[in-house]
Amino acid sequence: MGDALDIMQIAGVGAAALVTEMTRSSWDSMRDAVARFFRRGGEERAEQELRLIDTARQRLVDNPESGRGPVEERLHRALAIQLEAFLQAYPDAAEELQVLTDRIQGTNEGDSGGRTTVHHNSDSQIVIAGGAINASGGFHYRAPEGGR
Template identity: 65%
Template sequence: MDIMQVAGVGAAALVAEMAKSTWETVRAVVARMLRRDGERGAEQVLMLVDGARQQLIDSPESERGPVEERLRGELLIQLAAFLQRHPDAASELQRLTEQVEGDSAVAGARTNVHHNTNSQVVISGGAINASGGFHYGRPEVGR
């Protein structure tokens, strides 16, 4: 098991969950996992995580991408260091990540479409095969 890979996926999942209503549940699982470092160590890391979440929530929507990227990097470092001290926690973090990703898949896609005058939006839960191409416009009648 590659600790950096587990930490990276875990960091991405945590940042994705921070702005959702399910955050408190995810945070509780993270807090239990972090207690391997003792109460004081867990509190210190949770303060960093809570601060990161507040930064994300306070950031304007137009700046969320760069903020999320920076927070993923910071959490990656914290999680990788934690997993090096407690490699047994990697499977717990993986399970949390899989649960979070599974919950997101069930919830469906989140799509925002703006200023799409005279256009169509195609949303797919999987691959789209358009071997004949996409054709937009009025259907031809009576050919």
């Protein structure tokens, strides 16, 4: 049961990383890495798997950015199922998918390493995030003890 859970987890994380990567300019090189991953099942299996991924990616990029949320969610679920099925057939590929996922996540973290400079900022708060920020009750800022 533990192995099945690990496969589900790796497939889910891998699917999320791939969905994120599909809309980036680096997709072609990432697609090559995904193709190498699926070749563990042979050329014919790799072609079938890539055909599914290419079709799903096309649906995603054909949608305007503002309407991609639901498409991304469906794509994530479909890719997780696809990757989980592949890993059940080829469990030794789990480590390779984990490495690929780490590579994608490392690249994405590198993208967020931008530089921010703030000037003449008094009596205000700066919030910098590498992703979405949700604050249902709003943001509350209290000046540090001891004043300025």
